[in-house]
Amino acid sequence: MQVHRLFEIVYILLDKKTVTAKEFSRRFEVSTRTIYRDVDTLSAAGIPIFTCKGKGGGISLMDTFVLNKSILTEQEQNEILLSLQSLRAVNFPDLDPVLEKMSAIFQKQGTSWIDADFSRWGSSRREQEHFQLFKTAILNKNPVTFDYFNTKGTESRRTVEPVKLLFKGQGWYISGYCRTKKEFRLFKVNRIKNPEILGETFRREIPDIPIDEPEYSADIKNRMTTIVMNVEEEMAYRVYDEFEQESIQKNKNGSFTVTFVLPEDEWLYGYILSFGNYAEVLLPESMRDTMKRKLEESLKKYHS
Incomplete structure (x- = not known):
């Protein structure tokens, strides 16, 4: 926990320049004495950190200090930030702190220039909610049960372990292991009705073999x-x-x-x-x- 706090102190100072010990103590829910001990630890490790007393004072880094980022080119840094921003655009959980840290390390501002909405034009709120539900299930490895209508209009109740959201042929699909059919299948999102996340987890990985809807695979x-x-x-x-x-x-x-x-x-x-x-x-x-x-x-x- 202390190592994580030490890194975050550095990231915050790179971004905000000066922060008081009281502000740090509130953020990390520790005493100001603990914060000052952290400052001593960072200083002993060679980080040029210092404190100033009085009005406008606080904890700061030397202006010339920059974390070593020479292993990444300018283009690679931009691509990393673009990837993080793209994930944030689809509401990937707990991403803002990571993006803020990487922006501070690379000393780049104004990264909020991209947004994405994967729902189709005219889609209902229910369809957008289904997309978010499956995204959550995939990240947390929760099985999902739902009613499904195949291309022939036949309805069946399925229980699926979702492993990937796939965009194919102008439509969104769920790729996952179907417990009902006991094999990996592809399910078109807009044919799914009444999805529910089950209160359990699975440990299945994405297979190397291509997956397709069975109606389209044979002939x-x-x-x-x-x-x-x-x-x-x-x-x-x-x-x-x-x-x-x-x-x-x-x-x-x-x-x-x-x-x-x-x-x-x-x-x-x-x-x-x-x-x-x-x-x-x-x-x-x-x-x-x-x-x-x-x-x-x-x-x-x-x-x-």
């Missing part, structure tokens, strides 16, 4: 299809948001021809239909026929 390769689609210029923002640059060809009339590969299934049909009348499938011919049939079936629903 996904057989359903992979190369699609060529024309998208009108009104959807330019979606083209550049959702497709790789090398798959986009801009046409003279302002429209785009995009080429991409995805498994042919109901999700893909729905995705293409989400472009409305601003997109047309050019190839393959079989998918053109499928999209035409789906549009005709949709139109029938609006006939009186």
